[in-house]
Amino acid sequence: MSPRQSFGRLWRRHPTLIIGGLLLLLMGLAAVAAPVLGTIDPQTIAPFDRLRPPDGQFWFGGDLIGRDVYSRTVYGARISLAVGLGVALFSIILGLAVGLLSGFVRLIDQILMRVMDGIMAIPSILLAVALIALTGASLTNVIIAITVAEVPRVARLARSVVLSLKEQPFLEAAVTAGTPFLAILWRHVLPNMLAPLLVQGTYIFASAVLTEAILSFIGAGTPPAIPSWGNIIAEGRTVFHIAPHLVLLPGLALSITVLAVNLVGDGLRDHLDPRFVSRL
């Protein structure tokens, strides 16, 4: 099958995957190419352009102190995507480690899982706020804080996949073939965990982007100097009745990104061995 044909098939079967993927790709490109997308320095203050409505020069208008909201939104994509990607990556890695340990080592399973239950018992926003308060506001700390809140979800999923894989005859067959434990882990366990973890990763991505925005919005996230979407919306909140574009346009970017990631997640879930993933 040519690439063109297989793309056509994918499009017919999982259009959400492609739409979401394209939207996400656009966002990613915008984040990377922010300096050349007709933007100016997002920190430039222009007192005369305060609360300027959107026009040909200020596409998204000007904010409270006259900064270009369009530039700030485009640069904000960098923050949001970095947080989403970072949190998804780190929580998958940590959650996978915890899940593998508790799935294979019965002795520490109970301990690890109770710790995870403990973390999950605290609302993730609250937990992140507490962690930020403890460590101080910075982009790295935001990523760490949201990761801590997301790890238990991955750990539980990974553990349940390990437990169901352990019952699979093909693992027993690998053992009877004399395969060492690490080789079994690498060739038989991990590849079969990839699909569910990838899908879970997209949902974590979306949720991390939202959580970062919420944290910024309540002033407990990324430092105000950094133009994250949450910060832009938070700053515009006070003047929503006279300049709604300060909230609506960055909010739109946020919604589109989260929607795109979720579309990709749903499409991936359907595309990657639906039988296996839906059983979990």
Add this chain to the structure above:
Amino acid sequence: MSPAVPLPAAPLLELRDLDVSFRTEGGWLRAVQGLSFTLGAGETLAIVGESGSGKSVSALSVMRLIPDPPGKITGGDILYQGQSLLGFSERQMRQLRGNDISMIFQEPMTSLNPVLSIGQQIGEAIRLHQGADRPEARARALDMLRLVQIPEAEKRLDAYPHALSGGMRQRVMIAMALACGPRILIADEPTTALDVTIQAQVLDLMRDLKDRTKAAILLITHDLGVVAEMAERVIVIYAGRKVEEGPVRDLLRCPRHPYTRGLLGAVPRLGASLKAEKAGRLLEIPGTVPRLDQPIIGCAFAPRCAYAVDRCHRERPPLEARDPGHLAACWRAHEMEPL
């Protein structure tokens, strides 16, 4: 690995008074008790019994794969070419598994890893045990696929398990098991999950491969039809104990233990109902396998046995030879007539 030069008379595999128990909430469950048998090079030995009789447990214990906890080999010994496997380290056992002793399973649909291609899975053992590189392992895997008579072997090499039928998958399993030229192949209900025509093909294939590879087969089954097709000697296990052992023809012609007779009576025979004098229903063995977590007094089969006398409920019958090589553990074995 190269074991010490075996004595010419030493059997390939010998189990001596093997006891395997499982720890349960109600105490120790004795799954296998005092099981002894030998398997000669190139021989096919069938272990027959119903579900829960301990046949799979004894096979897994040969591989030292009883999950511990809760299981434990509590007594006896397992000798491979005269060496006790119980003294082997886990590392030594890993070198043995898949290389000297390999195993095929009942469930071909789930015994293959869905994310690896057929060629990768067959090649895995070859790379593992014989240090072959990827192209070498791939070439050997292709040979193995041809050996197990899979059509269009080159194409199948890169296929994934979901694209194969049950019979094909079982052939792949056999190819995987035989890839390193094992001395012993343990086949745990290899045809149970297949439909009848495929069963016959797989059995034919196993017989053919056995002649070619000279591997001994330890065949675990409850299907006496398969036993008659494949085995040279048969062991019948009931409630974890060997109740009868003998050459396949003697044992099937004149079973000395009522349990074996019951098993044979439960096999439908084509055309049997046409004969007037033998017309009738399939025989069933009433009752179920006894609980193994409580000590059994007397013969374990006595509560289900049509031949049972008082003595059977008090004393356990010893395993005694009735004909050369034909042993049975029954007080009334001498009364049993040929079928």
